[in-house]
Every structure is written in structure tokens, then in C-alpha cells.
Amino acid sequence: MSKKLTLRLDEDVIERAKEYASERNTSVSRLVEAYFAVVTEKDGDRERASFSNTTRQFIGVLEETNEGDYKQHLEEKYMEEST
Template structure:
């Protein structure tokens, strides 16, 4: 069940939060709820859209640690 909560916050901070929420595509209420959940340890770790797309991509692939090390050497050396 959701309930209404009134907060007293400096106007300048409210404007910053509104801007951030618009950029993130979340409501201010959702941002505050998420923050409170993180404080209480109840926050569920959500995957970002990019990670969701990549999840399971390498499933059942035979990639060895040596292959990855070689990839890094080729990339950075």
C-alpha cells in the first residue's frame, strides 16, 4: 500500500531533483522511494537496459580465461 508523505526541502534542491528525475525518466516520488529503499537495504538491484540486452549473450560459450587475457593484451599492448 502506498501512502502520501510530505517533505520539507530547500527550493533550490527541489529544482535540481526535478531536473534529475526528468533526465532519468522517473518521478520524484520514485527517486525518493528508491533512495529510502537503499538506506534500509530493501532496494532490489535492477539491471540497466544495456545490461539486460547483454545478459545471457555468452551463455553456453566456451570462453577460457586465457582467451580473455589474450584479448586484453591485443587491445592494450
């Protein structure tokens, strides 16, 4: 059963997500769903063969990133924009 979810995102992120989705013949909703499916999976339950190609693209992305790296990325990004 599908259900509506409203998200608030930066306009630039939304536009890039739309472009990314369009290039892959999918929708932003499907990208978000695939992302959420991966990040909420328990490692022992993950069966990669059952994932769509879009979902497989996200597997391992968060495992390679930690909160400190992301915080540093944001600080650098917004420091560059303010100068």
C-alpha cells in the same frame, strides 16, 4: 501499498531533483523511494539484482560519506553564499 509523505526541502534541491528525475524519465517520488529503500536495507539482505536502475545508482553513496564530511560540505557551501 503506496502512501503519501510530505517532505520539506530547500527550493533549489527540489528543482534540481525534478530536473534529475526528468532526465531519467522517472519521478522525484520514485527517486526518494529508491533512496529510502537503499538506506534502510541491511547489508546482508541487499540483493542488487532485484533493484531498479535508479536504485542501483544510490547503492554505496552513503557508505562513502560520513556525517563529518557532510557537515563540512554544508559549512563550506553556506560560507560561500554569505560572502
